Amino acid sequence: MIIGEGKPIKEILAMIEDHSKILLAGCRGCVTVCCAGGEKEVGILSAAVSLARENQGKPIDIKEVSLERQCDPEYLEEIRSMVEDYEAILSIACGAGVQFLAETYRKTLIYPGINTNFIGVTQEQGVWTERCQSCGDCKLHLTGGICPITRCAKSLLNGPCGGSATGKCEVNPETDCGWQMIYDRFKELGCLDQMEVIIPINDWTTSRDGGPRKIIREDLKL
Numbered sequence: 524m525i526i527g528e529g530k531p532i533k534e535i536l537a538m539i540e541d542h543s544k545i546l547l548a549g550c551r552g553c554v555t556v557c558c559a560g561g562e563k564e565v566g567i568l569s570a571a572v573s574l575a576r577e578n579q580g581k582p583i584d585i586k587e588v589s590l591e592r593q594c595d596p597e598y599l600e601e602i603r604s605m606v607e608d609y610e611a612i613l614s615i616a617c618g619a620g621v622q623f624l625a626e627t628y629r630k631t632l633i634y635p636g637i638n639t640n641f642i643g644v645t646q647e648q649g650v651w652t653e654r655c656q657s658c659g660d661c662k663l664h665l666t667g668g669i670c671p672i673t674r675c676a677k678s679l680l681n682g683p684c685g686g687s688a689t690g691k692c693e694v695n696p697e698t699d700c701g702w703q704m705i706y707d708r709f710k711e712l713g714c715l716d717q718m719e720v721i722i723p724i725n726d727w728t729t730s731r732d733g734g735p736r737k738i739i740r741e742d743l744k745l
Contacts, residue, residue, distance in 0.1 A: 524553040524644075525617045526651045527560065527637040527638050532571055538634045539572070539613060542583065544653040546609040547572075547636075548602065548624070549589040550616035559637045560615035568615065568636060593620025599627045606631055607683075659736060660725040667708035667717070675702030680722040 539545055553604040555561030569585045576583040586609060590598045593616035606612070606628050614621045615636035629713050641653040656673050661678065672678045676694035682702035686693035690703045691705060709715050 524642065525619075525639060526557045526643045526653070527617055527639045528557075529559055529564065529568070529615070529637050530635065532575065533566070533628055533636050535572065535613070535634075535636055539583070539611060540581075542610045542632075543581070544584040544587045544608075544610050546588065546602065546605065546612045548612055548614045549587075549614070550591075550593045550614075550620055551589055552592045552594070552616070552620075554615065554617055556635060557644070558649075559739055560617075564615060567591055568613075590616075593617075594623055596623075596627065599624060603628075617705065621700050658725055658727075660727070662722055662725070665717070665720060666705050667712065667721050669701065669705045669708055671701050671705065674699075674704060676701070680724065 544672060545566055547681055549555075549559050549562055549565035550662055551562065554564075558564065559609050565587050573583060573585060586605065586707065587603055588605075590601060590667060592598050593614060595641050609631070611632040611634060612628070613634045613636050616624075617637070618639040621632055621635045642655040642657060643651050643653045644651045658672050662672075671680055671682060675682055675684075676692050676698065677684055679702065682705075683700055684693070684702075687700035687703060688696075690700055692698040706715070706718060710716050
């Protein structure tokens with residue numbers, strides 16, 4: 524899932540300082556799971572902004588909404604009837620949701636209320652860790668299901684680099700070496716010979732070099 528965290532309240536207040544009426548939009552998708560942009564966070568942020576503005580002597584009118592997702596047009600349509608009544612939208616969805624709102628409501632200022640960090644997992648309650656960089660050329664079948672692009676500090680496809688020690692990364696000694704993890708995984712599976720396979724370089728033309736990526740499924744189009 525996409526992992527994000529709330530922006531500092533001072534930064535948010537600076538964004539909306541010239542507005543007296545805003546729509547605060549949450550998302551019930553990924554950012555709800557990581558406790559950054561769900562309905563609960565909408566209420567908390569709304570209260571924090573309202574209190575801060577009251578203390579500044581500049582009260583603000585905030586309308587709270589929580590959409591099922593901000594990355595699907597059908598859910599963005601749910602707020603069309605109210606958008607024109609507000610000077611701006613403060614979105615606490617991921618960066619994709621913020622941009623899609625801006626594309627959909629081109630005459631309305633859209634502000635991001637969270638920072639989008641990475642694609643990751645819930646490692647334990649209150650802890651989320653990165654697992655994928657969406658490189659577009661997945662090699663997980665060659666590395667025991669552990670991503671070297673993400674888990675290795677140097678993103679080496681054929682490692683280890685030689686600088687790791689006692690299973691830790693030389694870049695950050697508190698971080699497990701990604702290739703040590705891959706080795707341990709292959710050992711558990713009884714297929715250490717896989718370490719001898721040379722992994723071809725990624726086809727970065729499928730990644731970010733050509734601008735925004737797109738996937739089209741003709742069988743799903745209307």
